[in-house]
Amino acid sequence: MNSDKVLDAKGLACPMPIVRTKKSIAELQSGQVLEVHATDKGAKNDLTAWAKSTGHELLSSNEENGVYKFWIRKA
Amino acid sequence: MTENNEKTTIVLFSGELDKAIAAFIIANGAAAYDHEVTIFFTFWGLNALRKDEQAVVKKGFLETMFAKMMPRGPNKLGLSKMNFGGMGSKMIKHVMKKHNALSLPELIELAKEQGVKLVACTMTMDLLGLQKEELMEGIEFAGVAAYLGDATDAKVNLFI
Numbered sequence: 001m002n003s004d005k006v007l008d009a010k011g012l013a014c015p016m017p018i019v020r021t022k023k024s025i026a027e028l029q030s031g032q033v034l035e036v037h038a039t040d041k042g043a044k045n046d047l048t049a050w051a052k053s054t055g056h057e058l059l060s061s062n063e064e065n066g067v068y069k070f071w072i073r074k075a
Numbered sequence: 076m077t078e079n080n081e082k083t084t085i086v087l088f089s090g091e092l093d094k095a096i097a098a099f100i101i102a103n104g105a106a107a108y109d110h111e112v113t114i115f116f117t118f119w120g121l122n123a124l125r126k127d128e129q130a131v132v133k134k135g136f137l138e139t140m141f142a143k144m145m146p147r148g149p150n151k152l153g154l155s156k157m158n159f160g161g162m163g164s165k166m167i168k169h170v171m172k173k174h175n176a177l178s179l180p181e182l183i184e185l186a187k188e189q190g191v192k193l194v195a196c197t198m199t200m201d202l203l204g205l206q207k208e209e210l211m212e213g214i215e216f217a218g219v220a221a222y223l224g225d226a227t228d229a230k231v232n233l234f235i
Contacts (some may be wrong), residue, residue: 019107
């Protein structure tokens with residue numbers, strides 16, 4: 001999936017993946033897509049809940065070898 | 076981006092490292108949710124706001140004793156369980172580093188950077204003999220009414 005920006009949040013512990021995601025998405029234009037890579041096991045639920053609450057769209061996510069990837073479109 | 080004015084408030088009453096860390100992690104998370112976040116520091120929680128170095132202030136005997144007996148700043152707080160005279164505190168800091176978790180001073184910096192409002196309760200500052208000069212820069216001073224003003228509009232209100 002295409003993205004306008006990639007955020008590497010691998011190795012970061014809670015609450016940093018969410019804090020960094022928020023900062024990164026603030027730098028994007030509406031409609032652009034942020035790709036987030038994280039290794040925190042809570043990231044799946046955290047980013048899903050965060051996107052839902054802040055109005056951004058979680059387009060897709062997957063997990064491979066312990067790395068969680070997310071694609072979020074800015075509202 | 077949707078501009079919402081959701082609010083979160085946390086009362087940090089406790090002066091232990093683990094509880095302060097929990098408070099600041101929630102505060103930073105809420106700030107990432109675009110909430111307006113207030114942490115209201117009262118009683119032992121005020122110790123998390125103290126400067127590391129000793130401030131030159133005039134105090135009475137009781138206040139001086141209090142100041143000596145309480146931990147001075149985020150680096151000096153002990154654990155609420157298994158502190159073992161400070162060993163536990165050292166151990167948890169080591170483990171946190173290993174797991175790439177932010178330390179309490181880093182969490183406080185991040186909270187400030189994210190615009191979390193840090194409010195010291197002036198009434199308990201008087202009780203514990205803590206003066207403005209002894210607390211870190213960039214904080215506000217207020218009482219229960221100011222806290223309730225924020226808490227009334229907030230959906231998340233925690234007492235730690």
